[in-house]
Amino acid sequence: xxxxxxxxxxxxxxxxxxxxxxxxxxxxxxxxxxxxxxxxxxxxxxxxxxxxxxxxxxxxxxxxxxxxxxxxxxxxxxxxxxxxxxxxxxxxxxxxxxxxxxxxxxxxxxxxxxxxxxxxxxxxxxxxxxxxxxxxxxxxxxxxxxxxxxxxxxxxxxxxxxxxxxxxxxxxxxxxxxxxxxxxxxxxxxxxxxxxxxxxxxxxxxxxxxxxxxxxxxxxxxxxxxxxxxxxxxxxxxxxxxxxxxxxxxxxxxxxxxxxxxxxxxxxxxxxxxxxxxxxxxxxxxxxxxxxxxxxxxxxxxxxxxxxxxxxxxxxxxxxxxxxxxxxxxxxxxxxxxxxxxxxxxxxxxxxxxxxxxxxxxxxxxxxxxxxxxxxxxxxxxxxxxxxxxxxxxxxxxxxxxxxxxxxxxxxxxxxxxxxxxxxxxxxxxxxxxxxxxxxxxxxxxxxxxxxxxxxxxxxxxxxxxxxxxxxxxxxxxxxxxxxxxxxxxxxxxxxxxxxxxxxxxxxxxxxxxxxxxxxxxxxxxxxxxxxxxxxxxxxxxxxxxxxxxxxxxxxxxxxxxxxxxxxxxxxxxxxxxxxxxxxxxxxxxxxxxxxxxxxxxxxxxxxxxxxxxxxxxxxxxxxxxxxxxxxxxxxxxxxxxxxxxxxxxxxxxxxxxxxxxxxxxxxxxxxxxxxxxxxxxxxxxxxxxxxxxxxxxxxxxxxxxxxxxxxxxxxxxxxxxxxxxxxxxxxxxxxxxxxxxxxxxxxxxxxxxxxxxxxxxxxxxxxxxxxxxxxxxxxxxxxxxxxxxxxxxxxxxxxxxxxxxxxxxxxxx
Ligand SMILES: *[C@@H]1O[C@H](CO)[C@@H](O)[C@H](O)[C@H]1NC(C)=O
Ligand SMILES: *[C@@H]1O[C@H](CO)[C@@H](O)[C@H](O)[C@H]1NC(C)=O
Ligand SMILES: *[C@@H]1O[C@H](CO)[C@@H](O)[C@H](O)[C@H]1NC(C)=O
Ligand SMILES: *[C@@H]1O[C@H](CO)[C@@H](O)[C@H](O)[C@H]1NC(C)=O
Ligand SMILES: *[C@@H]1O[C@H](CO)[C@@H](O)[C@H](O)[C@H]1NC(C)=O
Numbered sequence: 001x002x003x004x005x006x007x008x009x010x011x012x013x014x015x016x017x018x019x020x021x022x023x024x025x026x027x028x029x030x031x032x033x034x035x036x037x038x039x040x041x042x043x044x045x046x047x048x049x050x051x052x053x054x055x056x057x058x059x060x061x062x063x064x065x066x067x068x069x070x071x072x073x074x075x076x077x078x079x080x081x082x083x084x085x086x087x088x089x090x091x092x093x094x095x096x097x098x099x100x101x102x103x104x105x106x107x108x109x110x111x112x113x114x115x116x117x118x119x120x121x122x123x124x125x126x127x128x129x130x131x132x133x134x135x136x137x138x139x140x141x142x143x144x145x146x147x148x149x150x151x152x153x154x155x156x157x158x159x160x161x162x163x164x165x166x167x168x169x170x171x172x173x174x175x176x177x178x179x180x181x182x183x184x185x186x187x188x189x190x191x192x193x194x195x196x197x198x199x200x201x202x203x204x205x206x207x208x209x210x211x212x213x214x215x216x217x218x219x220x221x222x223x224x225x226x227x228x229x230x231x232x233x234x235x236x237x238x239x240x241x242x243x244x245x246x247x248x249x250x251x252x253x254x255x256x257x258x259x260x261x262x263x264x265x266x267x268x269x270x271x272x273x274x275x276x277x278x279x280x281x282x283x284x285x286x287x288x289x290x291x292x293x294x295x296x297x298x299x300x301x302x303x304x305x306x307x308x309x310x311x312x313x314x315x316x317x318x319x320x321x322x323x324x325x326x327x328x329x330x331x332x333x334x335x336x337x338x339x340x341x342x343x344x345x346x347x348x349x350x351x352x353x354x355x356x357x358x359x360x361x362x363x364x365x366x367x368x369x370x371x372x373x374x375x376x377x378x379x380x381x382x383x384x385x386x387x388x389x390x391x392x393x394x395x396x397x398x399x400x401x402x403x404x405x406x407x408x409x410x411x412x413x414x415x416x417x418x419x420x421x422x423x424x425x426x427x428x429x430x431x432x433x434x435x436x437x438x439x440x441x442x443x444x445x446x447x448x449x450x451x452x453x454x455x456x457x458x459x460x461x462x463x464x465x466x467x468x469x470x471x472x473x474x475x476x477x478x479x480x481x482x483x484x485x486x487x488x489x490x491x492x493x494x495x496x497x498x499x500x501x502x503x504x505x506x507x508x509x510x511x512x513x514x515x516x517x518x519x520x521x522x523x524x525x526x527x528x529x530x531x532x533x534x535x536x537x538x539x540x541x542x543x544x545x546x547x548x549x550x551x552x553x554x555x556x557x558x559x560x561x562x563x564x565x566x567x568x569x570x571x572x573x574x575x576x577x578x579x580x581x582x583x584x585x586x587x588x589x590x591x592x593x594x595x596x597x598x599x600x601x602x603x604x605x606x607x608x609x610x611x612x613x614x615x616x617x618x619x620x621x622x623x624x625x626x627x628x629x630x631x632x633x634x635x636x637x638x639x640x641x642x643x644x645x646x647x648x649x650x651x652x653x654x655x656x657x658x659x660x661x662x663x664x665x666x667x668x669x670x671x672x673x674x675x676x677x678x679x680x681x682x683x684x685x686x687x688x689x690x691x692x693x694x695x696x697x698x699x700x701x702x703x704x705x706x707x708x709x710x711x712x713x714x715x716x717x718x719x720x721x722x723x724x725x726x727x728x729x730x731x732x733x734x735x736x737x738x739x740x741x742x743x744x745x746x747x748x749x750x751x752x753x754x755x756x757x758x759x760x761x762x763x764x765x766x767x768x769x770x771x772x773x774x775x776x777x778x779x780x781x782x783x784x785x786x787x788x789x790x791x792x793x794x795x796x797x798x799x800x801x802x803x804x805x806x807x808x809x810x811x812x813x814x
Contacts, residue, residue: 027051027073035565042084049073062086062108069097082106086132089113095120103127110134110156119143130154134182137161140169147172158182158206166190170197177201179225184208184236189217194224201230204262208236211244218247226254228282233260239270240294245277252281260287260314268295275302275335283307287314294321300331310338318347329356336360343367343396351377357388364391369422370399375407387414394420398445402426405446405457409435416440424448424466431455446470447486468508476500488512488532498524508532510562515539515570518547522558530559534566540575540583542590548580631714653697655759655808656716659726660733663763664700666790667726672696674801675808694808722808727787728763732771759807760787 030041030050037057041050046064054076066088074080080101090112098104098121105127114136122128128149134156140163146152152173158181165183167190176197183189184206203225210218226232232251239245251259271293279302320326329336336359349371360366366389373381378397382388392415402408405428412418413436421441425448435457444458445466452471463481469489475496479485482501488510495509495517505527514536522528538544548567551560560567569575575583588595614620655675659667675694697720703712717723725731760782771779788803 035563037079052077054079056080058082058084058106060084061088064088066090067113068092070094071096073097075100078102080104082108084108085112087111091115093118093121097121099124101125106130108132109136112136114138115161117142117145119145119147122146123148125149126151128152130178131156133157134180135159140164140166142169144168144171146170149173152176154178156180156182158186160185162186164188165193167193170194173197175199178204180204181221182206183210183221186210186217186221187214189220191220192224194221197225198227199229200225200227202233203230204233204235206235207247208238211237211239211247215243215246219250222247223250223254226251226256228255228257230256231258231260231285232256233262234264235262237261237264239264239266239274241270242273245270245273248274248277252277255281257283257309258285258287259283260289261291262289264288264291266291266293266295268298271295272299272301275299275305275307278307279305282309284309285312285314286310287312287316288318289315290317292319292321296322296325297327297329297332299335303331303334305334307335308338310335312341312343313339314341314343315347316343316345318344320348323348329359333359338362340391341365341367344371346370346399348372350374352381354380354383354388357381357383360389362391363389364417365394366392367394367396368400369396369425371397373397373400373402375402375404378402378408379411382411385411385414387416389415391417393417394422396420396422398422398424398426398448400426403428405430406432406435409437409457412441413438419443421445431457433457435459437461442481447489495521498522498526498528502526505529506531508562509536510566511535513537516541516544518543519556522551522556525558528558530561532560532562534560534562535568537570538567538580539571540569540578540580540585542585545580545583545585546590552581628714651719651721652695653702653716653720654694655722655724656697656720657724657726658699660728660730662730663726663728666763667698671724671726672698675804722759724759724761726761726763727766729766732766758785759804760785761804762787762789764790 027048028046028050030039030044030046030052032041032044033039033053033056037053037055039052039056039059041052042060042062042064044050044061044064046061046066049061049066049069052059056077057079058081059077060082062084063086066085067090069085069090069092071094074083074097077100081103083101083104083106086108087110090109091114093114095118098107102124104125107125107128107130110132111134114133115138117133117136117138119142122131122145126148129151131146131149131152131154136159138159139161141157146155149172153176155173155176155178160182162183163186165181165186165188170193174197178201179194179197181194181204186207186209205221205225207218207221210221222232237244336356339360340362342360342363342365345367346369349368350373352368368381378400379385395412395415395418397408402423403426405423408421408423412421415438417440418438419440420443422443422445424445426446428446428449428451431451431454433455437459439461441459441461443464444462445464447466447468447470449470451467452473454467454472454475454477456477458465458477458479460479461481462479464484465479465482466486467475467490468486472487472490473492475485475487475492478500480502482504484506485501485504486508487496488508490509490512492509492512492514494514495507498504498521504525507525507528508531510532512533514533516539517533522531548560550556551558552564564581565579567580569578569580569583657667657671675696677693697716699712699716702716768779768782788800788807791797791800
């Protein structure tokens with residue numbers, strides 16, 4: 001490789017390098033912030049902390065591929081309240097990375113790759129209230145991390161790698177509302193490490209490994225966090241024998257009241273054991289969630305135990321392996337007669353036998369949602385509706401396979417204290433005309449069914465009614481006590497009339513097909529305070545946009561309580577997808593009719609004005625003249641051509657007489673007889689040749705009827721040798737005389753008819769001032785052509801005729 005080539009490669013390399021490092025420096029940006037400055041940048045594929053507006057209040061960066069948080073990444077985020085970095089690959093955080101976050105209250109660093117924690121990260125986070133450090137590969141907390149977090153109230157830490165917890169680790173943590181410790185593989189626990197935290201709210205412990213292999217460690221942890229007022233959650237346990245339950249004795253000793261097992265596998269034996277351990281403990285609430293029971297419910301060995309304090313059983317997401325062998329709790333009176341609340345949710349329950357229901361003597365709240373009940377088995381569970389469970393106030397059988405509304409209404413009719421009935425997410429497809437309900441019923445939830453009409457079946461006593469996610473189009477039913485009505489997810493085109501619900505305070509109509517609603521719609525509700533109507537098909541007319549924007553600004557009594565940006569225009573097309581509160585419509589769009597009327601008015605006025613002006617200026621006349629002039633030009637050109645070719649013009653008349661109607665008398669009685677007569681007097685004259693009579697063209701006599709007058713005039717002028725104008729005051733007033741005058745005038749100057757084609761006869765003296773100015777041609781003509789004046793005295797008539805004849809015969813003489 002020669003030095004030149006090498007140099008070239010070096011250059012290329014350095015160029016590439018420069019470009020690469022440039023790219024590396026460029027941080028991606030994320031603009032997923034909404035109006036509340038809550039920025040969602042989750043699942044964005046970011047490998048670095050992206051650039052986000054400094055106004056952000058919450059920033060969700062979960063589920064990205066961020067591996068490092070550098071010193072500058074969070075600069076300028078002094079407003080940030082919540083930062084979520086869950087589910088990234090963060091292994092490195094600069095010691096001062098979080099220093100700018102003065103306002104940070106909530107920090108989530110869970111599920112990352114942090115194998116060592118640094119107390120410097122948190123030293124400036126004086127406002128921090130919640131910190132989540134779960135599921136990172138650190139084995140211990142290291143130096144006291146939390147000393148500066150004076151406001152810390154929620155702390156979650158630990159993970160599969162955590163091996164050790166020492167007293168010093170927790171220094172500075174004095175009071176917590178929530179503590180979660182994941183210690184499934186913990187090996188060493190310094191007794192008392194968690195003992196100084198008090199008051200202590202809900203505690204969640206995952207102690208899978210210790211509970212199996214080191215119950216002393218598990219017991220020590222439990223002993224440090226068990227207080228009567230502290231709800232305790234134990235997770236990830238496998239309790240199948242006596243041993244693994246031993247640590248619970250610590251909790252029992254401290255008279256714990258509320259206990260939850262989550263993600264636990266257990267057996268009949270273990271449950272019996274548990275009941276015996278808890279004998280006499282004032283345990284009020286026992287919950288089991290996400291758990292598996294390998295057993296059939298034979299717990300009667302514990303029947304001598306005392307559980308009279310138990311108020312609530314809560315079972316959710318239970319897997320019962322031998323569900324069809326499960327016994328009917330017949331022996332469990334010792335357990336079932338006390339609780340007032342029982343929830344068995346999503347636990348494959350297909351029936352609670354009537355005899356079991358009889359055992360539940362104190363039951364006030366019964367939740368059997370998301371199970372396998374049918375109309376038939378519900379009938380069994382409620383003992384055919386005979387009023388067993390007479391204290392029941394709340395019954396929740398949502399998410400089952402019930403089909404008949406009349407059945408359920410009949411079954412609950414005798415439950416004389418029932419106020420809440422939740423039968424949502426069942427398969428009701430129609431509503432009978434009449435139903436019988438307990439008189440106490442206030443709350444009814446039939447959402448998520450397939451109802452398409454409402455009937456009188458609905459009781460008048462209802463205060464809360466949920467019919468969302470059905471197929472309803474209208475709701476015309478008077479419900480005087482109703483306070484809350486939920487109609488989202490239906491097919492309403494308009495708001496139901498407000499006078500039907502004189503006490504309604506809350507109405508939801510989201511995800512319907514509403515096009516619009518208006519002030520008077522809202523006013524028909526007397527007491528309405530909050531309305532949710534987003535996600536509809538709004539037609540963004542001006543009225544609607546103005547109305548909705550004023551509601552958002554707080555005009556009126558009704559508040560829209562859902563998000564502003566869920567009100568989106570669907571039509572017109574050019575606004576589709578726009579948030580209604582951000583739409584601004586122009587004046588023209590809003591007052592189209594008015595604008596069009598104004599424009600039309602203006603156009604009308606202007607054109608009237610122009611017309612008047614044109615009329616005043618005789619524009620029509622000028623136009624006509626121009627047209628006629630053009631035509632005359634053409635004819636004269638034709639005539640020139642014909643003359644050049646030598647063909648003699650076809651002249652049928654000697655003269656065309658142009659006169660006004662009021663001078664007709666003179667023309668017909670004097671002029672025509674004089675000129676068309678064979679002159680006897682000529683015999684006396686010197687001239688031997690007797691002149692032939694002249695042929696005159698008169699419009700009255702010779703014009704072709706049915707032709708346009710202008711055409712007639714022109715052809716008359718064309719086929720006449722001369723044109724005689726009879727000028728008088730009347731003449732200049734008459735329109736077509738003017739044309740005639742002008743044509744002949746054009747001929748005079750444009751044609752080659754010679755200077756004498758026109759003969760002017762003045763019937764009366766016509767002072768030039770009397771002739772309107774626009775007849776300037778007449779002026780010109782009068783000054784350029786000699787004219788004959790009709791004498792006032794009779795003696796001079798002869799002389800006049802003489803001159804006229806002479807003038808008419810000039811050409812002939814030539
Ligand atoms: C993160 O990066 C890894 C490889 O570096 C890739 O397999 C994975 O799909 C990325 N995850 C996301 C959410 O982009
Ligand atoms: C449930 O507990 C088992 C250990 O008993 C554990 O392996 C599993 O990951 C836990 N499941 C969840 C969802 O936490
Ligand atoms: C009934 O159960 C469902 C699902 O568990 C729940 O959403 C609903 O709020 C419950 N209803 C009542 C009245 O507690
Ligand atoms: C009605 O039931 C549905 C589904 O169970 C639930 O989501 C909803 O919150 C309930 N409605 C009310 C007003 O409690
Ligand atoms: C309000 O809308 C209703 C239909 O939803 C309509 O009948 C009524 O005329 C409208 N009122 C006003 C003032 O626009």
